[in-house]
Structure formats: structure tokens, C-alpha cells
Amino acid sequence: MEDIxxxxxxxxxxxxxxxxxxxxxxxxxxxxxxxxxxxxxxxxTDGQSPGNDAGEPSKLDQFxxxxxxxxxxxxxxxxxxKEPAITALDKEEVKPSVTMIELxxxxxxPDVNIEDSPxxxxxxxxxxxxxxxxxxxxxxxxxxxxxLASSDEEGRTRQRMLKFAAxxxxxxxxxxxxxxxxxxxxxLVLQExxxxxxxxxxxxxxxxxxxxxxxxxxxxxNLNPALHDAYYNWAIAISDRAKLHGRTKEAEELWKQxxxxxxxxxxxxxxxxxxxxxxxxxxxxxxxxVPAREKQSIVKSAISKFRAAxxxxxxxxxxxxxxxxxxxGLAEDTSRTGVPVIGNEIPFNELYSQSAIxxxxxxxxxxxxxVYASALKLVRTMLPLPYLKVxxxxxxxxxxxxxxxxxxxxxKFVLNHEALQEVHDDHKxxxxxxxxxxxxxxxxxxxxxxxxxxxxxxPGPSFIIDTIHGxxxxxxxxxxxxDTWLDAVRLVYTIFARGKSDVLAAIITG
Numbered sequence: 120m121e122d123i124x125x126x127x128x129x130x131x132x133x134x135x136x137x138x139x140x141x142x143x144x145x146x147x148x149x150x151x152x153x154x155x156x157x158x159x160x161x162x163x164t165d166g167q168s169p170g171n172d173a174g175e176p177s178k179l180d181q182f183x184x185x186x187x188x189x190x191x192x193x194x195x196x197x198x199x200x201k202e203p204a205i206t207a208l209d210k211e212e213v214k215p216s217v218t219m220i221e222l223x224x225x226x227x228x229p230d231v232n233i234e235d236s237p238x239x240x241x242x243x244x245x246x247x248x249x250x251x252x253x254x255x256x257x258x259x260x261x262x263x264x265x266x267l268a269s270s271d272e273e274g275r276t277r278q279r280m281l282k283f284a285a286x287x288x289x290x291x292x293x294x295x296x297x298x299x300x301x302x303x304x305x306x307l308v309l310q311e312x313x314x315x316x317x318x319x320x321x322x323x324x325x326x327x328x329x330x331x332x333x334x335x336x337x338x339x340x341n342l343n344p345a346l347h348d349a350y351y352n353w354a355i356a357i358s359d360r361a362k363l364h365g366r367t368k369e370a371e372e373l374w375k376q377x378x379x380x381x382x383x384x385x386x387x388x389x390x391x392x393x394x395x396x397x398x399x400x401x402x403x404x405x406x407x408x409v410p411a412r413e414k415q416s417i418v419k420s421a422i423s424k425f426r427a428a429x430x431x432x433x434x435x436x437x438x439x440x441x442x443x444x445x446x447x448g449l450a451e452d453t454s455r456t457g458v459p460v461i462g463n464e465i466p467f468n469e470l471y472s473q474s475a476i477x478x479x480x481x482x483x484x485x486x487x488x489x490v491y492a493s494a495l496k497l498v499r500t501m502l503p504l505p506y507l508k509v510x511x512x513x514x515x516x517x518x519x520x521x522x523x524x525x526x527x528x529x530x531k532f533v534l535n536h537e538a539l540q541e542v543h544d545d546h547k548x549x550x551x552x553x554x555x556x557x558x559x560x561x562x563x564x565x566x567x568x569x570x571x572x573x574x575x576x577x578p579g580p581s582f583i584i585d586t587i588h589g590x591x592x593x594x595x596x597x598x599x600x601x602d603t604w605l606d607a608v609r610l611v612y613t614i615f616a617r618g619k620s621d622v623l624a625a626i627i628t629g
Contacts, residue, residue, distance in 0.1 A: 261289055263309070263328055277315060284308045299342035303349050306335035310356050326363050332356045347387035351394050354380035358401055366408050374405040392428040396438040399424030403445055421445055426602065433613040436484040440491060443477030446470055447498070465599060468501075473603055475501040476508060480610040483623040495626065505628050508534040508607045513577065513594040514541075517557045520592050524577040527594070530558075534607055536614070536623040537562055539584070560584055560591055562615050568608050570601065584608060 288305035291298050309332035316325045336353035340346050354377045361373035381398035385391060402421035406414045425442035428435055450470035475498040482491035503509040513529045515522045533542050540559035567585040571592070580601035581594045595601035614623050 259331060261285060263312070263331060278312075281308055281312050281315075297342055299339040299346065302335050302339035302342070303346060306332045306339065306349070306356075307352065309335065310352065313356075313359065326360055329356045329360045329363075333360070345387060347384045347391075350380045350384040350387065351391070351397075354378075354384065354397065354401070358397070358404075361404065371405065371408045374401055374408065377401045378405065390431060392431040392435050392438060395424045395428035395431065396435070396441060399428065399438070399445070400441060403441075403448075418445065418449060426606065429606065429609075433609055434484055434617060436481045436488070436491070439477050439484070439610065440481035440494070443474045443481065443494075443498075446474035446477065450474060471498070471501040472503060472508075474498060476603070476607055476610075479507065479623070479626050480614065483614045483619050483626060484617060486619065486622045499626065502627060503533075506533040506535050507611065507623070507627050508604070510600065510604070511596065512604070513579070513596075514558060515592060520590065521575050527577055532558075534611060535627055536611060536620045539608060558591065560586060562612055562620075564588060565608070565612050568605060568612070570605065 285305060285308050288301045288308065291301035292305070295301075309328050313325045313328035313332065316328065333353060333356050336349050336356065339349050340353070343349075357373050357377040357380060361370045361377060364370035364373065378398060378401045381394055381401060384394045385398060388394070399421045402417050402424065406417040406421065409417060422442065422445055425438050425445065428438035429442065432438075447470075450467045453467035453470060475495075478491065478494050478498050479502060482488070482495045485491055510532060511529050512532050513527050515527050519526075530541050531543070532539060538559050538561050541557055564586040565584060566587060567583070569583060571581050571583040573581075576592060577594055579594050580598045581592060582601055582605055584591045584593065593604070595604055611623065614620055
């Protein structure tokens with residue numbers, strides 16, 4: 120393997136959304152490999168589609184960095200990189216709308232004055248009028264909103280809308296302190312305001328706005344603990360605060376809070392690949408701050424979150440790519456220290472190869488995305504070319520899946536864009552014409568790929584590939600290896616179903 124030194128420092132990449140429901144339209148069976156339709160709702164930080172690399176490159180396209188904490192809109196300036204770096208993507212987000220459609224409608228009416236608009240007061244019938252919320256609890260947030268400044272007309276228009284929305288929600292909360300919807304929406308306004316803070320103005324600090332947003336999220340979830348969207352956006356706000364504090368003890372505590380809120384969001388709404396992806400990224404950031412003795416378990420947890428996100432949405436290219444970056448970091452750590460992080464049997468060169476599989480798959484699913492293409496250039500030679508994956512699996516005799524356990528054999532398999540097949544070492548360069556190959560599973564014939572457990576199978580981690588011609592049972596050497604085989608086959612099928620097999624073929628055949 121070519122010795123390429125790559126900085127394993129990884130920046131965060133959050134999926135940002137006002138509502139997880141809006142981002143998780145796809146609800147595939149985790150056991151099925153049939154990929155869901157494209158998620159058109161995902162946008163990049165600057166409002167462009169992830170696949171749109173036109174114009175000025177956004178932070179999503181800045182793949183070579185050596186940053187301790189890569190931040191979306193406010194950065195702790197990193198040192199110039201000394202070596203090429205693979206970094207996770209910057210935030211993928213759908214910014215909260217904070218009822219902007221309604222506000223824009225009023226702004227377009229020249230006869231309506233925002234300050235005097237009758238809709239500026241929205242009060243829900245109070246459920247506890249005797250416990251009016253003191254105005255002082257709202258004054259700090261309103262003071263921050265009112266102090267926002269901008270040097271351009273577009274920014275001033277945006278801030279007028281934010282100020283208008285803040286007044287509406289403040290009035291609603293003063294009328295009914297139990298109005299958790301108003302609290303939640305006000306938190307979104309504050310969070311949106313923090314994203315619009317410019318470092319060259321006299322506006323309040325981003326951290327102060329985010330802190331106030333977090334307070335509103337806390338109040339809203341205290342009133343309604345089932346608000347999974349609130350926990351999700353609250354975690355994003357905490358993560359943004361953590362990035363502003365670098366690698367300090369305060370940042371460590373903030374990252375821990377963010378992971379707890381992502382966990383609550385997932386518990387309340389398990390079918391959210393975006394929340395799982397963000398949870399993994401928060402754990403990834405936390406692992407870079409905590410003491411070395413705590414790092415292993417946190418990194419393993421991050422990997423499980425990325426993998427869970429992919430299992431919910433097999434074409435979720437961002438989670439696929441992020442899993443590749445965290446595995447690359449593991450490979451770097453293992454190579455440097457000689458201490459395996461995942462299992463005692465996985466050497467660092469295998470981790471490099473696994474990392475390359477996910478990065479290659481992300482690029483195949485989104486070939487126009489320059490950050491994937493750039494990262495692939497650094498890891499492509501770590502693949503077992505001309506294949507995507509090579510390894511050993513234990514299988515029953517052909518045509519006899521219920522054969523005695525003693526008849527199962529451990530054989531070498533290769534996976535490319537067309538098939539998974541058994542290969543003999545002395546014929547590995549001429550697979551297509553190898554007469555001695557017994558097992559070949561065509562990708563286009565696959566119906567289902569999933570883990571399986573059956574008394575007729577030998578003890579150990581097993582999975583099944585069901586095809587139009589019947590099932591194939593396979594057993595891996597360990598749970599970790601089985602997970603990588605499951606992911607690899609599913610990803611190849613997803614790429615095929617998306618019509619991108621030619622891209623994958625170009626990657627592995629050159």
C-alpha cells in the first residue's frame with residue numbers, strides 16, 4: 120500500500136433541519152437493500168444543492184484542512200495544513216424556515232408595516248394564566264435580536280423578518296407561558312440569527328444568540344418532552360457553541376450535551392438518518408477532545424451511529440463518506456500507536472481499505488461532488504484494486520445450504536461493481552474466465568441482504584444474500600467483518616440501482 124500521510128483530524132458535518140420529519144421521507148426496511156428515492160430537501164450550508172459545485176466553493180468543497188474544529192459560519196482559524204487531510208463535510212443543512220413564507224408575504228405588501236402588523240401578536244389560550252412568564256425572561260433574547268446589524272440590504276431585510284418573528288413569539292409566550300410551540304419557534308429564530316451574525320459588525324456574539332436559543336429549547340422540551348425536532352435543533356445549537364470553544368473543557372461538556380440531545384431525538388424519532396449522522400459527528404468531535412483512555416469507546420459508538428444512518432437510507436452519501444473519514448482516523452491512530460481500536464484482529468491496513476470503500480461509494484453515488492472526488496484521490500490505492508473488497512467468508516457447498524457444519528469451507532471472495540464471487544488465488548487476475556469458480560452472486564439479481572441467525576447454520580456471525588435464483592448463506596470471521604461485508608454488498612447494489620455502476624467501475628478498474 121502506498122504510504123500516504125493524511126491528517127486524521129476530522130471536522131463536523133451536521134444535517135440541519137427544522138423538522139426531522141421533513142428530512143426523513145424515506146422509510147425503507149433496514150433489512151432491504153432497495154434504496155430510497157433521492158432526498159431533494161437536503162441543501163448545503165450556502166443554500167446550494169450538495170451536488171452543485173458551481174460558483175465560489177463553499178466549505179463543503181474545502182476538503183484539505185488541518186482544523187481542530189471545522190466550523191460552519193464562525194471558525195477558530197486553523198493552522199495551515201502541512202499534509203493533505205481528509206475531513207468530514209461541513210454542515211449539510213436545511214435552515215429553519217421560522218415561518219419565513221408568511222413573513223415574506225407580509226413584507227411584499229407595501230401597505231403593511233411590520234412593527235404595526237396585527238399578526239405581530241400571536242397568543243394561544245393560556246393553560247396557566249396565573250403563572251405569567253416574567254418579561255425579564257424574554258428581555259435578554261429580544262435585546263440580542265434588536266441589536267443585530269447588517270451592512271447590506273439583503274441582510275437588513277432578513278433581520279427585519281427575524282425581529283418581527285421574535286416579537287410575535289415573545290408576545291405569545293407572555294400571554295401563555297405554556298406555549299411550547301412559540302418557545303420552539305423563538306429558539307429557531309435565535310438560531311437563525313446566530314447563523315447570520317457577521318464578524319465585521321457590532322452585532323452580538325454568535326455564542327450569546329446560541330445560548331439564548333438553547334434556553335428556549337430547554338423550556339420548550341420541559342413543557343413537551345416529546346418534541347423530537349426541538350431536541351434535534353437544540354443539539355445543533357449546542358454543537359455550534361462547542362465549535363466556538365475549540366478544544367477546551369467547556370467544549371467537551373458541550374459536545375457531551377449535544378450527544379445526549381441527539382440521543383433523545385433518535386429515541387423519539389428513530390427513523391431519522393440525519394439525526395444519527397449528526398450524533399455520530401458529535402461523538403467524532405468529542406473523541407478528539409477526551410483523554411486517550413476514553414477515545415476507543417466513543418469512536419466505536421460514532422461508527423455505529425453512521426452505520427445505523429446508512430442502514431436507514433442506503434444512499435445517504437454524507438453518512439457513507441463520514442463513516443469513511445472516521446475509519447481513516449482509526450487507521451491513522453492504529454498505524455501510529457500500534458494499538459487496535461476496533462477488535463484485536465483488524466490491522467491498520469484493513470481499516471485503510473474499509474475507509475476507502477466508503478469514500479469510493481460516496482463518490483460513486485455523488486460523482487459531481489468535488490469533496491468526494493478529492494478525498495478519493497488520496498485513498499483509491501488503498502482499495503484491493505481491481506476490486507472493491509477482498510476477503511474470506513465461510514460458505515456451505517454449492518446447492519446445499521443445509522449441509523453439515525463440517526462441510527462448510529472458508530474461501531476467498533472478491534466484490535466488484537458486477538458481482539460477489541469466490542476466487543482462487545492462482546486465478547485472481549482472470550476472474551471472468553475462471554472455470555473453477557463455484558459461487559458467483561450477480562449484483563443485478565440481488566433481492567435482499569441481511570444478517571441472519573438460524574440453528575442450521577454454523578455458530579458465528581452469518582448473513583444471507585437472497586437472489587432471484589435463491590439464497591446464499593455466508594459466515595464472516597467476526598462481527599466487525601460481517602458488518603463491512605453487509606455494507607459493501609448493499610452499497611454496490613444501491614450504486615447499481617441508482618444507475619451509477621459505471622462510476623464505480625471506473626474507480627476500481629482505473
